[in-house]
Amino acid sequence: xxxxxxxRDPELAARLVGAxxxxxTRRWTIMEVCGGQTHSIIRNGIDQLLADQVEFxxxxxxxxxxxxxxxxxxxxxIASRPGVILCSxxxxxxxxxxATDLFTVRARGGDVRxxxxxxxxxxxxxxxxxxxxxxxxxxxxxxxxxxAMALVAARDRGLRNFSMLVSHxxxxxxxxxxLTAPDNRVSAFLAAGHVCTVMGTTQxxxxxxxxxxxxxxxxxxPLDLLDGVRAAVQQLEDGRAELENAYPRAxxxxxNPVARRTLDSVFTVxxxxxxxxxxxxxxxxxxxxxxxxxxxxxxxDVTGLTAEESPECRSGDVLRGVIKPPQCPAxxxxxxxxxPLGATMVSTEGACAAYFQFRRLAPAGTxxxxxxxxxxxxx
Amino acid sequence: MTETVDPTRWVCPxxxxxxxxxxxxxxxxxxxxxxxxxxxxxxxxxxxxxxxxTPVPALADSAVLEVGGVRLAFSTDSYVVRPLFxxxxxxxxxxxxxxxxxxxxxxxVPVALSAGFILEEGLDLEVLGRVAEAMGRAAARAGxxxxxxxxxxxxxxxxxxxxxxxxxxxxxxxxxxxxxERARPGDRVLVSGPIxxxxxxxxxxxxxxxxxxxxxxxxxxxxxxxxxxxxxxPGGVHALRDPTRGGLATTLCEIAAASGTGVExxxxxxxxxxxVEAACAFLGLxxxxxxxxxxxxxxxxxxxxxxxxxxxxxxxxxxxAAIIGTVTADHPGLVVARTxxxxxxxxxxxxxxxxxxxx
Numbered sequence: 185x186x187x188x189x190x191x192r193d194p195e196l197a198a199r200l201v202g203a204x205x206x207x208x209t210r211r212w213t214i215m216e217v218c219g220g221q222t223h224s225i226i227r228n229g230i231d232q233l234l235a236d237q238v239e240f241x242x243x244x245x246x247x248x249x250x251x252x253x254x255x256x257x258x259x260x261x262i263a264s265r266p267g268v269i270l271c272s273x274x275x276x277x278x279x280x281x282x283a284t285d286l287f288t289v290r291a292r293g294g295d296v297r298x299x300x301x302x303x304x305x306x307x308x309x310x311x312x313x314x315x316x317x318x319x320x321x322x323x324x325x326x327x328x329x330x331x332a333m334a335l336v337a338a339r340d341r342g343l344r345n346f347s348m349l350v351s352h353x354x355x356x357x358x359x360x361x362x363l364t365a366p367d368n369r370v371s372a373f374l375a376a377g378h379v380c381t382v383m384g385t386t387q388x389x390x391x392x393x394x395x396x397x398x399x400x401x402x403x404x405x406p407l408d409l410l411d412g413v414r415a416a417v418q419q420l421e422d423g424r425a426e427l428e429n430a431y432p433r434a435x436x437x438x439x440n441p442v443a444r445r446t447l448d449s450v451f452t453v454x455x456x457x458x459x460x461x462x463x464x465x466x467x468x469x470x471x472x473x474x475x476x477x478x479x480x481x482x483x484x485d486v487t488g489l490t491a492e493e494s495p496e497c498r499s500g501d502v503l504r505g506v507i508k509p510p511q512c513p514a515x516x517x518x519x520x521x522x523x524p525l526g527a528t529m530v531s532t533e534g535a536c537a538a539y540f541q542f543r544r545l546a547p548a549g550t551x552x553x554x555x556x557x558x559x560x561x562x563x
Numbered sequence: 564m565t566e567t568v569d570p571t572r573w574v575c576p577x578x579x580x581x582x583x584x585x586x587x588x589x590x591x592x593x594x595x596x597x598x599x600x601x602x603x604x605x606x607x608x609x610x611x612x613x614x615x616x617t618p619v620p621a622l623a624d625s626a627v628l629e630v631g632g633v634r635l636a637f638s639t640d641s642y643v644v645r646p647l648f649x650x651x652x653x654x655x656x657x658x659x660x661x662x663x664x665x666x667x668x669x670x671x672v673p674v675a676l677s678a679g680f681i682l683e684e685g686l687d688l689e690v691l692g693r694v695a696e697a698m699g700r701a702a703a704r705a706g707x708x709x710x711x712x713x714x715x716x717x718x719x720x721x722x723x724x725x726x727x728x729x730x731x732x733x734x735x736x737x738x739x740x741x742x743x744e745r746a747r748p749g750d751r752v753l754v755s756g757p758i759x760x761x762x763x764x765x766x767x768x769x770x771x772x773x774x775x776x777x778x779x780x781x782x783x784x785x786x787x788x789x790x791x792x793x794x795x796x797p798g799g800v801h802a803l804r805d806p807t808r809g810g811l812a813t814t815l816c817e818i819a820a821a822s823g824t825g826v827e828x829x830x831x832x833x834x835x836x837x838x839v840e841a842a843c844a845f846l847g848l849x850x851x852x853x854x855x856x857x858x859x860x861x862x863x864x865x866x867x868x869x870x871x872x873x874x875x876x877x878x879x880x881x882x883x884a885a886i887i888g889t890v891t892a893d894h895p896g897l898v899v900a901r902t903x904x905x906x907x908x909x910x911x912x913x914x915x916x917x918x919x920x921x922x
Contacts, residue, residue, distance in 0.1 A: 188844055189837070194903040229906020275847075291584040300770055300846070406904065522594070532847060542908035544897065 191405030200410035201233050208237040208417050213369050215362065215505050216412075217355060218376035219246030219533025220404050226538040228406045230413075238413055241369065241505030244358045245376050247323035248275045248531035249503060250458040253491040255351040256281040259320050262349065262484045263294045269312060271305035272320040273327075274298040279527050282491045302334035302348075309338065309346035318480045321348040326378045328352050328469060329443035332450035335471070335478055347480040350471055353456055355379050356387050357467035363395045367506050372416040374402035374409070377431040382447075384439030388427050396425040403431040450475055459527060460493065460500030497526035502535050509536040516540060592808030593912045623742055624665035624804060627735055636671035638662055639730040645920045647694065647724055650764045651779030654727055655697025657856055657922055660784045661807070662731040663705055667786035668803040668859070670741040670793060671733030676702060678712040679728040684719040691725065698727075705784040707731070733786075739793060743821035745801040750890040751868035752828055753861040755788060755875055756781070756883040758811050759839035762853035762921050766842070774845065776838035783857030788880040792861060795874030799867025804860050807922055812851035813912045814860045815898045819890075822862075826898040828888025828910075851900075852913045854921045862890060 216222055222242045225231055231240050244250055260281045263270035270286070277286040277296065290296040295315075299305055302319050309317035321331040331348065338346040355376055362368060375388060380401045388399045398419035402412030412430045419426060429435055449472065456468025471479050481487045497519065498512045509515050509528070519525040521537055528534035588595040625638030642658045659676065666673045678698060682691065702709050764780040766772065785805065792800055802822065806814040811833065819826045835850045843850045857880065863871045868886060875881030898910040 188841060192903065194831075194905075197904050227908060228902050228904055229908060230904070232906040233904060287586050287588070288584070291586050300772070541911050544909045 188405070191403070191407040193407060197233075197406055197410055200407065200414055204234060204237050204410070204414050204417050207414070207421050209421060211237060211239060212371055212417055212420050213239045213241060214372045214374060214413060214416055215241045215243045215370040216374040216402070216409070217243040217245040217359060218378070218404070219243075219249065219531065219535070220378070221374060221376065221402065221409060222246070222535050223533050223538050224404050224406065225409060226535075226542050230406060230409055233410075234413065237417065241508075242502065242535040243362070243373075243505060244458065244461065244503040245324060245355060245379075246503070246528065246531050246533040246535070247327065247353065248279055249499065249527040249534050250353055250358075250461065251276075251279070251322045251351050251527065252457045252459045253282060253493055254457075254489055255322065255349065256285075257283075257491045258481060258484075258486040258489050259318075259349055260284060260286065260289055261486050261489060262318055262480060263289045263296050264292075265484070267315055268484075269295045269297060269308060269315050269317045270320065271297050271299045271302075271308060271317060273300075275531055275533075276320055276322065278524075279530050280524055302331050303337060306334050306337050306341070306343065306346055309343045310341065313345060315345060316483075317346050318484075319346075319348045321350045321352065324353055324355055324376070324379055325383045325447075326376075326381075328447055328451065329382055329440070332443075332446045335450050335475055336446065338478060339475070347478045347483050348471070349480040350451075350469065351456070352451065352469035353458060354453070354467050354469065356391060357464050358458065358461075359388075359391055359399075361461070361464050361467075362504055363391070363397060365504060365506075367504075370397070370505055372398040372400070372420055374412045374416065375399050377401055377403040377408070377434055380429075380431070380435040380439065382440050382443050384444075385427060385429055385435065385437050392425055392427045398425050399427050401427075401429045401431050401435050403434065458500075458503070460497065460503055462500070494525045499526035499528040499536065502528055509539040510543075512536070591913065592813060596808075624668040625671065625731075625733075627669055627671075634735040636666045636669040636733040636735055637730070638665035638669075639728065640665060641726060641728040642922060643723070643726050643920050644765060644922050645723060646765075646768055647690065649768050649780055650777070651760075652782040652856075653694060653697045654725070655694040656701045656782045657780075658727040658729045659698050659701035659705065659707070659709075660782050660856060661805075661922065662729040663707055663784045663786055664805040664856075664859070666731050666733035667784075667789040668741070668805055669733070669735055670739035670789065670800070670803070671735045671786075672790070673705065673707045673731055673733040673784075673786050675708045675710040676729050676731040678709050679730075680712070680714045681722055681726040681728075682714065682716045683722040683724055684716055686724055694725065694727070701784070705786065707784075736793075738797070741800055741803050743802050743804065743818050744823075746818050746822035746824055746862040746890050747801060748824055748890050748892040749865050750801055750862045751865055751886050752815070752826060752888040752890065753863060753868065753872055753875065753884060753886050754806075754811065754833065755785070755859045755861070755881040756857075757834040757836045757839070758806070758855055758858060759835060759843065759850040759853035761807075761856040762810070762848075763839050763842045765854075765921050766846070772842070772845075774838050774842040776836075776841070778836070778838045778842070781855055781857035783880050785857065785859050785880055788859060788875060788878045791874045791878045791881075792863075792871045796863055796867035796871040799864040799871060800861060801864065802862040806855050806858055806860055808854050809912055810850070810852040810854055811858075811860065812849070812898065812910045815910065816912045818860075818862060819898050820896050822890075823895050825891045825894040825896065826888055827891055828898070828900055830900045831903045832885055832887040834883055834885055849913075851910060856922060865889075 305319040451469035528536040875884035
């Protein structure tokens with residue numbers, strides 16, 4: 185695969201770090217929107233490289249993290265019923281619902297399958313006409329086109345035993361919510377590159393104009409992230425606030441028109457609850473009325489199911505960049521990947537999981553509370 | 564009198580397990596597997612009154628028993644890989660190589676294996692024949708005999724084609740003492756070649772994924788490689804482990820925990836084939852967590868590390884061997900990676916199951 189090692193080159197990384205250090209006259213607070221970016225920053229120690237120039241605050245772009253508890257509970261309820269095959273991306277299986285998780289449902293006899301594409305779930309539906317096959321359709325604009333394609337395929341094939349539990353979320357309204365919060369500290373954004381691959385960049389122009397905030401469309405590899413930071417810092421130092429594309433190899437201004445047309449035909453914008461954050465207006469997609477027959481929540485009559493979050497979990501503050509994971513009193517003690525209170529500690533893209541996994545041995549002074557679940561000696 | 568195992572009493576030294584049923588993760592070789600052994604099997608197996616207070620020894624890949632003045636290594640492993648055949652091998656080669664490698668990690672010279680089959684009603688005999696022939700060929704190449712066996716058949720639907728168990732015995736040569744807890748500060752950490760190939764090869768056929776390159780399982784018997792290392796660095800080889808389920812990261816964490824030391828390694832020194840890197844990037848996996856079936860990780864005294872490395876590189880199973888890190892007295896129990904960018908991060912075992920039924 186090309187475009188992988190090229191974007192992990194240490195010498196080029198050192199040059200970019202030098203450029204950022206030369207440009208920065210103060211320490212800037214920058215939010216990377218996407219959980220994949222958070223993971224890459226922490227895993228590669230990019231925040232360590234830029235400790236004097238940038239404070240990274242970690243954004244809400246972890247799909248598993250923001251999927252509301254009641255969506256998880258609905259999936260658990262559906263998966264527990266006989267004759268149902270529930271298909272999901274693997275990440276969702278360990279996310280705790282109110283009482284259990286999908287792994288446990290599976291161990292108790294539920295048919296829960298990990299798939300790599302929603303089209304696999306459509307195929308499973310075609311192969312199992314006597315079962316109801318449900319795909320857990322969560323995520324941002326990134327995963328939505330494949331889910332939309334699956335619904336189009338299911339309708340074209342006349343599959344009456346396929347449905348989707350949809351809880352899609354949209355990035356720009358969440359960024360607006362971060363910016364308008366009274367405790368906002370973010371002075372620039374690294375926008376989520378893959379979302380822009382689908383949706384393009386134009387939808388960020390109103391945010392830039394209204395809040396005078398630099399937004400740099402950024403990729404996920406170490407050099408992508410450093411280049412995004414370089415562009416953001418340069419804008420901040422120049423007193424500019426512009427929409428800038430630092431991920432041009434994957435992102436065009438108009439996005440992917442074919443995907444967008446499919447999305448428009450399958451989904452309708454709606455208000456959406458974000459786990460740990462609350463309801464954000466016009467921040468989600470539900471199935472369009474023409475696809476209502478594929479709505480698993482209706483088909484299985486689970487729309488009445490509601491749930492309450494653990495009051496101890498501060499994932500909402502983490503997802504809005506108000507606190508860092510180690511600042512949560514439950515971090516590493518009551519809340520670990522083994523015993524998560526919230527989804528940010530579960531998902532591979534979750535900020536809490538990233539800190540727990542990679543930062544138990546942070547340099548003195550910057551250390552989050554050292555802890556461990558393996559019983560090993562700790563500093 | 565034996566007591567019934569009560570999972571709600573699994574309180575010491577780790578917190579109570581929150582599942583009341585077996586999860587796939589309990590077979591993943593990671594944290595959950597370890598808990599099952601520590602909190603369910605060991606207490607149950609040590610329940611006989613006369614050895615109830617016997618301290619639990621550090622767990623190695625095989626047990627070493629002194630019998631009539633000879634030190635015998637004894638090990639067992641079961642194989643449930645799906646699909647049965649994959650690029651580079653089959654469940655047959657895995658079953659032979661895997662148990663040989665567990666013996667080799669005690670420094671033992673493997674002598675003989677048993678083979679137990681659980682077959683599903685309806686399994687094509689041609690398939691069973693291919694698996695048996697693969698086992699026979701693998702054992703012959705390794706110079707190890709298959710000497711006893713067993714066959715059971717379960718009703719259709721109660722097994723996925725076939726499962727294999729192999730047990731093996733070997734002789735530990737005099738003077739050889741290789742155990743996880745013998746790793747000590749200053750030791751060099753060596754890996755015998757590129758990581759992640761087995762897991763990615765199995766996944767590529769199972770999920771019909773192509774990663775822009777050919778990838779084959781690295782399944783291989785490693786006792787010859789171990790013998791070469793022991794000849795080149797007598798006394799210097801402190802600990803050996805084959806990084807199967809849970810990958811290199813799990814092996815390093817296990818040795819660090821068993822020996823009460825810390826491990827530091829340089830990420831860029833770990834050989835990762837481009838196709839493995841690409842597959843992991845695509846699937847969101849960490850190459851350090853992906854299974855190997857023909858690699859060994861060695862903890863060798865600093866002054867003998869170069870000799871051991873040279874011996875590994877001169878052997879066909881180790882020609883891409885590399886020194887990847889050192890053992891330290893700092894941060895005991897923790898494994899720390901130095902990234903290509905000069906930063907550091909903690910490396911952990913995967914919590915549960917990343918890729919079920921990989922071996």
